[in-house]
Amino acid sequence: MRTIIGLDVSKATATLSVATEGKTIYDSTITLDAIGFNTLKAMVASYDRPEVVFEATGVYSRRLEKFLLDKGILYHILNPLVAKKRLDDGSRLRKNDIRDAQGLALTEFVKQPVAFKPRFIDPVYRELMDLSRYYDQQTEDLKREKNRLHRSIQLTFPNFDDEIDLSRRSGLAVLRLFPHPSRLRQGSFEAIKQKILALQLAGIGEGRADTLTRRLWQANAISYPAVDEQSLVIKQVQDQVDNVLRIMDGREETIVYMTMLAHQLPEYEILLSIPGIGENTAVRILGEIGDVRRFMTRAQINSYIGIDLVEIQSGDYTAQRRITKHGNPHARKLLYWTVVNMISSTAKPNHIRDFYVKKQETASRRKPLLVACMDRLIKIIHYLINTNQNYSYELACSR
Numbered sequence: 001m002r003t004i005i006g007l008d009v010s011k012a013t014a015t016l017s018v019a020t021e022g023k024t025i026y027d028s029t030i031t032l033d034a035i036g037f038n039t040l041k042a043m044v045a046s047y048d049r050p051e052v053v054f055e056a057t058g059v060y061s062r063r064l065e066k067f068l069l070d071k072g073i074l075y076h077i078l079n080p081l082v083a084k085k086r087l088d089d090g091s092r093l094r095k096n097d098i099r100d101a102q103g104l105a106l107t108e109f110v111k112q113p114v115a116f117k118p119r120f121i122d123p124v125y126r127e128l129m130d131l132s133r134y135y136d137q138q139t140e141d142l143k144r145e146k147n148r149l150h151r152s153i154q155l156t157f158p159n160f161d162d163e164i165d166l167s168r169r170s171g172l173a174v175l176r177l178f179p180h181p182s183r184l185r186q187g188s189f190e191a192i193k194q195k196i197l198a199l200q201l202a203g204i205g206e207g208r209a210d211t212l213t214r215r216l217w218q219a220n221a222i223s224y225p226a227v228d229e230q231s232l233v234i235k236q237v238q239d240q241v242d243n244v245l246r247i248m249d250g251r252e253e254t255i256v257y258m259t260m261l262a263h264q265l266p267e268y269e270i271l272l273s274i275p276g277i278g279e280n281t282a283v284r285i286l287g288e289i290g291d292v293r294r295f296m297t298r299a300q301i302n303s304y305i306g307i308d309l310v311e312i313q314s315g316d317y318t319a320q321r322r323i324t325k326h327g328n329p330h331a332r333k334l335l336y337w338t339v340v341n342m343i344s345s346t347a348k349p350n351h352i353r354d355f356y357v358k359k360q361e362t363a364s365r366r367k368p369l370l371v372a373c374m375d376r377l378i379k380i381i382h383y384l385i386n387t388n389q390n391y392s393y394e395l396a397c398s399r
Contacts, residue, residue, distance in 0.1 A: 002115075003047045005040075006105030007054035008097045009061045014054070016040070017101035018047075022109045024102050032060065037067045044073055051076065051115055053108045055083035076108065076116035081326055086111060124261050125290040131261075132287030135254045136330060142247045149240040155226045155233050156180050163215035169248070170201045172241050174212055179237040181220045182229035189213060258283040266388065267292065273390035274380065275350040276342035281334070285381075288331035292385045298378045305331040305378075307371055323371060332374075339373045351396040352376055 001020060008015040009032070018026040030036035044050055052068060052075040054061060061077070068075045078086070086107045087100060146166070153160055156179050164171045174196060178184055184192060193213045196204065204212070227233045262268040262283045271282040288305075295301045302308045306327035312319035325332070341347060343356040352373050363369045384391060 001048065002109070003050040004105045004108045005043070005050050005052045006101040006103070006108070007052060007064070008101040008104065009054050009057045009064060010097070011060055014064065015097035015101040016043075017098065017105045018043070018050075019102070019105040019109070022106060024106065027098055027101070029097075032063060037064075040067075041071060041073075044071075049074065049115075051108070053078065053104050053112075053116075055080055055104065074115060075118060076112060077118070078104070119294055122265075122291065124264055125286065128258055128261055128283060128287035129290065130287075131254055131258050132284045132330065135251060135258075135284065138247055138251045138254065142244065142251070145240060145243050145247060149237065149244060152233060152237045152240060156231070156237050157219070157223055157225060159219045159223045163219040164212065169245065170204055170208075170212070172245055173199050173201055174216070176238050176241040178216060179234045179241075180227075180229050181223050181225060184216060184220045189217065192216065255280055255283065258287065262286055267385045270384050270388070270390055271381070274377075274384075275348035275391070275393075276338060276344075276352075281338055281341075284334055285331075285338075288328055288334055292382055295382065298375070298382045301378050301382060302375060304328060305335065307332060307374055335374050335377060336370065339370055339377055342377070343370075343373065349393050350391075351380075351393065354397065 003018065003020045006017045006019065008017075011032075013029055013031050014036070016026075016028045016030055017024055030039050044052070052073055054064065054075070055078045057080075065075070065077060067073075083104065087103045149166070150161065153175070157175070160166075160175060161171075164174060166172055166175065177195060177199065178192075187195070193209050196209045196212055197206070259279050265286060268282055268286065271277050271285060272279070277285070289301065292301070295304070299308065303324075304327045306325045306329065307323045308326075309321045310319075310324050311321055339352060342350055343353045347353060355376055356369060356373055359369055359372070380391070380396060
């Protein structure tokens with residue numbers, strides 16, 4: 001007798017429905033904490049090898065999945081899109097948590113005739129994914145903080161970023177030292193130069209310090225600040241510089257730790273052998289796509305990241321094909337910019353760039369061509385990792 005427990009997972013609770021041989025026999029609600037999990041464990045123990053099915057709901061379903069893994073309970077976690085299609089039976093006007101839990105349990109009998117056996121997920125991939133999302137968050141925080149800093153500079157030291165590059169640590173450190181033109185008037189050219197040298201910045205010697213000082217004087221000559229030297233906005237600029245530097249340090253630490261984890265995986269070196277993929281990109285691809293070996297074909301990876309094509313044709317009407325954009329948007333964005341780097345003129349020779357140059361002559365739009373390049377990149381990644389070999393330009397061109 002086959003028993004399936006359907007769970008509709010929300011933020012703090014999960015609605016539970018038990019079905020046996022295609023019929024619902026029990027409904028309840030549990031909390032997503034130790035107490036609720038113990039209740040679920042006792043319920044599972046009362047049946048003969050029951051199966052648990054639930055929809056992935058981000059961070060809320062992660063702790064449930066961890067509990068089921070730790071206790072060795074057989075479970076099937078559904079992609080949200082798959083779960084939605086299962087529950088869309090034409091009567092969605094009467095939607096509630098109990099009906100959803102019942103629907104997940106009952107449709108499992110039809111959609112999964114035999115018990116689903118989840119594949120073991122290496123914790124390294126899970127950790128890399130969490131860190132990759134954290135890296136994206138740090139990147140967004142860095143953009144916001146730099147935008148705030150740009151606005152503040154226009155009040156305290158206009159034209160500063162016209163003369164000195166604030167994408168470099170040296171430029172940020174100099175800005176913190178001289179957030180207002182009045183700070184430059186308190187000393188001679190040589191005194192300012194010595195203050196810059198005293199910062200002991202990497203790559204800043206006598207020549208570079210002299211150049212930075214001259215540019216500061218040029219910015220000072222044409223700047224007309226909107227606030228005076230006693231304004232609290234000056235402290236605001238210095239605090240924002242500290243925040244930018246802190247976030248930059250945090251991003252570097254994240255990548256260093258991800259690289260340390262990725263060294264445990266054999267496919268890390270394989271990804272590094274592909275032109276245009278460096279350490280940063282390699283560890284994030286591993287984090288966002290995970291174990292490539294779990295995909296039987298590259299088409300499955302395309303669907304996972306959302307570059308599989310939508311085709312609509314009815315009678316004489318044929319819609320323009322487009323990608324679904326379902327799946328993992330982080331992986332899709334990462335692979336897009338990886339391809340952009342690979343087709344650049346500065347990249348090492350690779351078959352992706354050869355394909356792009358060849359098709360560019362007849363292509364009417366650039367983005368569809370880049371998506372085609374992404375498909376080719378996924379194909380080579382899938383092939384190399386499954387055959388455990390490094391990239392070879394000669395072999396790639398011959399395939």
